[in-house]
Amino acid sequence: MNTSFLYHAFGVCEQECSRVRYEDKSIIFEVQTRSEKLRCPCCKSRHFIRSGSTIRRFRGVPIGHKPVFLEMKVQRLECKDCHCIRQENIHFITGKRSYTNRLARLVVELSRLGTIKDVAHFLHLSWDTVKDIQKRYLQRHYGCPDLSELEYIGIDEFAVAKGHVYKTIVVNLLTGQVVYIGDGKGADSLDVFWKKLKKSDAVIKAVATDLSPAFVSAVMTNIPEATLVFDHFHVVKLMNDALDEIRRSVYREEKDLNKRKVFKGTRWLLLCNGKDIFDNQFKSRLDNALKLNEPLMKAYYLKESLKEIWTQVNKEQAIKELDAWIEQAYQAKIPKLTTFANTLKAHKWGVLAWYDYHISTGRLEGINNKIKTMKRQAYGYRDQRFFELKILAMHEKNYAFVG
Ligand SMILES: [Zn+2]
Structure with a gap:
């Protein structure tokens, strides 16, 4: 068989094909290394004696819908120069794998179009083989991210x-x-x-x-x-948590059942952005709840004004805004708010650092x-490393694997 066919189809260039046979709906190419290409795998010397051989099978890229196997007579060589006795090197596979590098490449390309299951089904491979190929690819390209450019x-x-x-x-x-x-x-x-x-x-x-x-x-x-x-979202979230706890204790302590009804179900109205409540019905429910309870009202308006810390024209203004906010929170004399104000005061420098770097x-x-x-x-x-590798490769939107 034409050796350039073997090369272009399967990436095999040092072997020749002696026979092609068909078996169980598969196509099998019987190949062996051309004599002039045989070398000692240790020192590359050509002075060796052949000492036996074994037959190994490798999955290659399919032809049409037919699975293809390369059945290779692998030589054992005894080197006269370095005296090592080993199997010849096989350039078209990596390590001890049972599939060709070409097939691995095809799996990687198809993995961008379909899930592991799809690819395995299409190529008549096992799910584990496809996953294994993906994993090795991800490890090679994304396993050790370059940190040198990080800022x-x-x-x-x-x-x-x-x-x-x-x-x-x-x-x-x-x-x-x-x-x-x-x-x-x-x-x-x-x-x-x-x-x-x-x-x-x-x-x-x-x-x-x-x-x-x-x-x-x-x-x-x-x-x-x-x-x-x-992070300002985290700061706002802490405030929301404090407000929610205040709401719950207000609800618990309210003995009047009618008033309780007013507080019930106001959680999201309190926590969502005040400006986003366009519906009048919701607006009046919120207003009613706030009117009934002063601590809740104070906490709510403080939550709403907290965002102002990040909308000032410069850091100096923001410092004033933050100090004023903390002072108001203390004056409200609500334990949960005092705790939050203490936290904010202790982390003031880092909150305001947002004005140095908008991150x-x-x-x-x-x-x-x-x-x-x-x-x-x-x-x-369940394979944690595979999961991690997929996360490390996630930013490659156009090349990410499906599934
Ligand atoms: Zn040798």
């Missing part, structure tokens, strides 16, 4: 499974690429990241995180020159949502 990063955690399994992710805020995934939450989960970062010589300018003390101390210890910016962990929310979707597709994520 702005966001750090957040997400739940992997129901219960308490967490992972911590670090994202390049400029590109949206996940550059690190650590086990657990808290400072320890970032240890490996700091080591890698040091080796990469990257200079981090700013970091966005929530107010978690573990992340704060980890960032300050490991990259003290970077500016820490507390937030907003991008991580989007990534968290994508991870949730991936988890719902459930399969295979």
Whole structure:
């Protein structure tokens, strides 16, 4: 058979084909290495003696709908120069795999169009083989992200499974690429990241995180020159939590059943953005609830005005706004609000750092949502590394694998 056919079809260039046969709806090419191409696998010497052979089968790219196998007579060589006795090298496969490099490439290309199941079905391969090929590809291309260009990063955690399994992710805020995934939450989960970062010589300018003390101390210890910016969504969320607790205690303590009715079901009205309530019916329900209870009203208006901290023309104005807000919160004399005001006061520098670097962990929310979707597709994520690799490759929108 024409050797250039073997090369163009299967990426096989040192072998010749002695026979083609058909077996169980498959096409089998019997091949062996051309004598002039045989070399000692250790020292590349041509002074060897052949000492036996075995037959091995490799999956190649299909022809039409027919599976193709390359059945190769693999020589065992005894080298006269370096005295090693080994099987010849096979250039068209990698390691001890039972499929050709060409087939692996085809699987990778098809994986952008269909799920693992689709590709496995189409190529008559097992689900595990397709997954294994995807995994090796992802590991090679995304397994060790380059950190040297990092400047702005966001750090957040997400739940992997129901219960308490967490992972911590670090994202390049400029590109949206996940550059690190650590086990657990808290400072320890970032240890490996700091080591890698040091080796990469990257200079981090700013970091966005929530107010978690573990992340704060980890960032300050490991990259003290970077500016820490507390994510404003997380700050607003803390305020919303405080407001919600106040609402609940107001409801619990209210003895008058009619008044209780007014508070019932107002949770989302209180927590959503005041400006977004266009419906008059909802507006009056909210107003009624607020009129009935002064602490709730104070907390609600403080929640609404908290956002002003991030809408000032400059940092100086923002400092004034923040100080005034904290003062008002103290004056309200509601324990939950006092606690929140204390937190805000202690983290003031990081909240206002937003005026130096307009960064937030907003991008991580989007990534968290994508991870949730991936988890719902459930399969295979018992293999944690595969799951991580898919997250590391997620930013490649046009090239990402389906499923
Ligand atoms: Zn040798």
